[in-house]
Amino acid sequence: MSVAAEERNARAPWALSAPALMLFVGVLLIPLAMTVMLSFHDWGQYKGIEPVFILKNWHEIVTDPYYAEMFWRTFRIAILTTLLTAVLGAPEAYILNRMSGRWKSVFLLVILGPLLISVVARTLGWALLFGGNNGLVNKLLMSAGLIRAPIPFMFTETGMVVALAHVMMPFMVLSVWAALQRLDPQIENAALSLGAGPVTIIRRIIMPQIMPGVLSGAIIVFSLSASAFATPAIIGGRRLKVAATLAYDEFLNTLNWPLGAAVATLLLAALVLIVVGSNALIERRYAEVFR
Amino acid sequence: MAYLELEGIAKQFGAQTVVDDFSLAVGKGEFISFLGPSGCGKTTTLQMIAGFLDPTRGAIRLEGKDLTAIHPAKRGLGIVFQSYALFPHMTAAENVAFGLEMRKVARSERAERVRAALAMVGLAGYEDRHPRRMSGGQQQRVALARALVIKPSVLLLDEPLSNLDAKLREEMQIELRQIQRTIDTTTILVTHDQNEAMSLSDRIVVMSQGRIEQIGTPQETYEKPASAFVSQFLGKTNDFAATIDRTSAPARLIAGSWSAPAPAGLSGPVTVSIRPERIGFGDTGLGAKIITRIFQGNHWLFQCDSECGPATVIRQNDGERQPVEGEAVRLVWRPEDMGVRGGASA
Numbered sequence: 001m002s003v004a005a006e007e008r009n010a011r012a013p014w015a016l017s018a019p020a021l022m023l024f025v026g027v028l029l030i031p032l033a034m035t036v037m038l039s040f041h042d043w044g045q046y047k048g049i050e051p052v053f054i055l056k057n058w059h060e061i062v063t064d065p066y067y068a069e070m071f072w073r074t075f076r077i078a079i080l081t082t083l084l085t086a087v088l089g090a091p092e093a094y095i096l097n098r099m100s101g102r103w104k105s106v107f108l109l110v111i112l113g114p115l116l117i118s119v120v121a122r123t124l125g126w127a128l129l130f131g132g133n134n135g136l137v138n139k140l141l142m143s144a145g146l147i148r149a150p151i152p153f154m155f156t157e158t159g160m161v162v163a164l165a166h167v168m169m170p171f172m173v174l175s176v177w178a179a180l181q182r183l184d185p186q187i188e189n190a191a192l193s194l195g196a197g198p199v200t201i202i203r204r205i206i207m208p209q210i211m212p213g214v215l216s217g218a219i220i221v222f223s224l225s226a227s228a229f230a231t232p233a234i235i236g237g238r239r240l241k242v243a244a245t246l247a248y249d250e251f252l253n254t255l256n257w258p259l260g261a262a263v264a265t266l267l268l269a270a271l272v273l274i275v276v277g278s279n280a281l282i283e284r285r286y287a288e289v290f291r
Numbered sequence: 292m293a294y295l296e297l298e299g300i301a302k303q304f305g306a307q308t309v310v311d312d313f314s315l316a317v318g319k320g321e322f323i324s325f326l327g328p329s330g331c332g333k334t335t336t337l338q339m340i341a342g343f344l345d346p347t348r349g350a351i352r353l354e355g356k357d358l359t360a361i362h363p364a365k366r367g368l369g370i371v372f373q374s375y376a377l378f379p380h381m382t383a384a385e386n387v388a389f390g391l392e393m394r395k396v397a398r399s400e401r402a403e404r405v406r407a408a409l410a411m412v413g414l415a416g417y418e419d420r421h422p423r424r425m426s427g428g429q430q431q432r433v434a435l436a437r438a439l440v441i442k443p444s445v446l447l448l449d450e451p452l453s454n455l456d457a458k459l460r461e462e463m464q465i466e467l468r469q470i471q472r473t474i475d476t477t478t479i480l481v482t483h484d485q486n487e488a489m490s491l492s493d494r495i496v497v498m499s500q501g502r503i504e505q506i507g508t509p510q511e512t513y514e515k516p517a518s519a520f521v522s523q524f525l526g527k528t529n530d531f532a533a534t535i536d537r538t539s540a541p542a543r544l545i546a547g548s549w550s551a552p553a554p555a556g557l558s559g560p561v562t563v564s565i566r567p568e569r570i571g572f573g574d575t576g577l578g579a580k581i582i583t584r585i586f587q588g589n590h591w592l593f594q595c596d597s598e599c600g601p602a603t604v605i606r607q608n609d610g611e612r613q614p615v616e617g618e619a620v621r622l623v624w625r626p627e628d629m630g631v632r633g634g635a636s637a
Contacts, residue, residue, distance in 0.1 A: 189343050190376035194441065195364050195393035204389075208380040286380075 032268075039262035049257055057262035067246075067263070071270070074242040077160050078226035082218045084165040089172030090214050094206070096173065097180040111173050119167055123234045126163040130154050130235070159235045160242075164225050171224065172217040179213025212286045219278060223271050243267040294319035294477055295340075295445055300349035302335050309335045310501045313349070317445075320475045322468075324488035327498035328524070333481045336498075337447055340479065342366055353444060364393075369443030369476075373450040375434040377422040383409065383433045384418035390441040408440035409433075411470060428459045435467070439474065446471070448480040452487060464490055485525045489513065497521050513566075516630060522564050529570065531577070531599035533563045535634060544631070547598030549577040551626040561634035565624050567592075567605040572614060573623035577602075581618050597622060 039057055042050040061067045096107055114122055129136045130153035138150040153159035183206070184190075191201045229244040236242065241249070243263055250260030293316030300313040310332040317323050325333035338344040340351060342363030351358040358366060378386050384405050391401045409415055412432035422430050431451060438446060451467075452460045468491050471478050482488050488495050489509040497504040497512055497520075505517040516522035519530070533546035535553045542553035546563060568590075579597035591613050593604040602622060606613060614620050 184372075184374050184376045186372045186374055186376040187378065189341070189363075190370065190372060191378075191389070192343070192363050193341060193366075193368060193370045194390035194437070195367075196389070197364060200393070205378055209378075 035261045036265050038258055039265050041258040041261075043256050043258045048255075057259045060259065061262055061266060070241060070246055071243055071266070073157065073240075074226055074244075074267070075270075077157055077164065077232070077242065078222050080157075080161045081164040081168060081225040082222045084161060085168050085172040085221050086214055086218055088165070089169055089217065090176050090210065092169075093173045093176035093180060093213075094202075094210075097177060112170055114167065115170050119230045120234070122167060123163055123231045126159070126166065127154065127234055130159055154235065155237050155239050157236075157240065160232055160240070163231050163235050164228060167228070167231055168221040168225060171220045172214075175217030175220065176210055176213045179210040183209055212282060215278070215282045215286075219275050219282075223275055226271055227267060293317060294321075294354060295479075296350075296352040297336075297340070298350045298352070300336065300339060300346045300351065302332070302339060302344060303347045308501055310339070310346075313501075313503060315496060315503070315506065317477060317479070319477055322471055322478045322480070322491060322493045324480045324482055324492040324495045325498055326482055326485060326488040326495050326524070327504075328483055330500075331498040332501040333483075333498050334449060337449055337479065337481045340445070341368055341370055341447055367441065367444050369438030369441060369446045371431075371434045371438050371446075371448045371451045373453060375422075375430045375451075375454075377430055377433055377437070379422050382419050382421055383414065383425070383436075386422065386433055387437045387440050390437060394441065404440055405436075408436040411439070411473075412436045413466070427455055428463065431455065431463065435470070439470070439476070443476065446476045446478040448478065450481055450483070453482070453484070460487070467491065489525070497524065499524075516564075519562070519564070519632060522630065527567050527603055527605075528564045529567060529602050530562050530564045531597075531602075532560065533599070533631075534560050544626075547577045548575070549622065554626075554631055557631065557634040559635045562632045563629045564632070565629045567603040569628040570602070570604045570622050570624050571606070572604075572620045574621060576621035576623035579620050579622050581614050581616050581620060584613070584616050595620070595622065 232242045247263040295317040302310040522528045544553040579595040583594045585592040595602045
């Protein structure tokens with residue numbers, strides 16, 4: 001092969017992926033870089049945005065305990081949501097996987113159904129169900145004798161976690177389901193023939209093998225919950241802000257774009273760190289299962 | 292008394308009968324193969340013995356006790372699966388130890404037995420490997436060690452060698468037979484490979500469409516097939532249409548230009564079947580022309596076009612001159628080497 005042809009071949013992959021790369025740079029990298037830059041600009045009630053380089057916004061976020069509380073709440077809600085989806089979603093996926101043909105597809109549709117409906121509509125549905133002390137959920141729980149007094153769901157973290165867990169459930173179920181698909185169909189019979197009971201089979205054989213699926217589902221659910229906007233905005237309202245709703249308010253209500261940009265940048269950086277870090281941990285821990 | 296007894300076993304899935312009227316008595320220490328094409332019900336039968344499926348009818352007894360009443364986890368059978376079904380998150384030693392752990396065997400004894408089991412299958416030193424870091428043959432050995440370490444009353448092998456390449460499969464066959472002889476475990480092997488069944492088993496159960504076609508030693512099933520299916524399935528065979536002529540005396544069995552004294556008690560049209568290696572070339576006999584001649588090292592394989600249709604002939608490569616393609620030949624065989632089926636009783 002001639003040198004020129006070799007050069008042409010070396011350039012081909014770049015040329016072929018150029019359109020996608022340009023789109024990626026144009027709609028993601030550039031706006032992201034602009035947001036980061038914006039977070040270092042100054043802002044005043046009367047002067048608006050001043051394109052200077054100062055650390056005022058960052059200083060405010062780091063020192064004002066208001067922001068610390070906000071971020072702590074954001075991650076607390078995300079962690080609780082992740083736990084709830086894992087605890088409910090993993091058994092759900094296991095049961096789904098054991099169903100036979102027709103029922104499996106029916107229930108898969110039931111689980112994926114929510115993804116076809118707008119998050120706003122779904123969350124408003126939850127708001128209707130929660131609806132103050134006389135909400136359907138509270139009435140049901142009280143008539144079942146599970147609680148004495150109504151639980152406040154609206155404008156609380158409990159309500160947010162419940163609604164978010166519902167919104168995020170499909171991601172967890174699908175992720176665990178994918179892991180279950182990779183199981184050897186005879187593996188339970190193998191354990192059974194060696195004398196293991198049903199609990200032992202789930203605990204010692206099934207769980208360790210679907211753990212990577214649970215954990216990757218957890219990463220998806222955690223990052224989506226931490227950056228969720230619609231659900232916290234509707235269930236939490238003005239009173240209970242999380243990082244995403246705070247950034248939104250700074251941008252659109254206070255019009256303090258630089259501060260909003262700083263909040264958004266910090267949220268992004270924290271999420272990237274957590275996701276990349278936990279992913280590396282999982283891959284190291286479950287190297288044998290992933291192979 | 293038989294060690295393991297299957298009596299009139301049947302399995303139905305809805306309206307479909309997968310196994311029907313399956314009866315077999317297995318002696319202690321015997322090596323039995325269930326042989327048949329896929330879908331013949333051999334794996335289903337194995338799964339009923341293992342307890343993963345309940346028979347629709349019939350009884351399974353182990354040493355006189357009803358096995359179907361015992362939960363699969365309590366049957367104490369060792370099973371090697373076609374896919375091996377090793378636990379990928381455990382090391383080889385942990386895989387083998389699992390059954391002992393379930394039996395609450397003390398830690399020190401457990402370690403000793405795991406070490407011995409892995410050594411027996413030739414995997415000493417591989418204790419800490421994970422299954423996915425092992426070759427197919429090694430995984431197969433781990434699966435065998437895991438099944439044997441619990442000292443099973445019966446060892447069930449579900450097509451254990453089908454995922455191995457030909458050379459490795461042959462090695463494993465020899466090794467499997469040696470291990471089985473040493474520990475004298477009653478073994479049932481499910482396979483669709485007639486060579487595997489013949490080289491390993493004491494007796495073969497040939498199955499087709501959920502029914503037993505024949506039970507016999509490898510030699511019996513090969514030399515004296517009970518049905519057309521068995522003779523077709525176990526090795527190659529030639530089926531020729533022939534007639535028994537009782538108008539002349541003595542009566543003759545005639546296939547084309549080949550003829551022999553007729554067997555007693557039959558008349559009319561019959562089918563004779565002869566193994567390719569039992570046919571020779573002679574001066575008189577069934578007229579044929581060699582279509583192709585294939586050299587296979589220790590033997591020659593001839594495809595002929597005979598008076599009674601296509602015929603396959605295998606000749607030892609014994610240094611004699613062999614006919615060439617296009618040559619006209621006469622096919623001969625000894626009457627005692629052929630099977631005769633059909634025909635009216637005379």
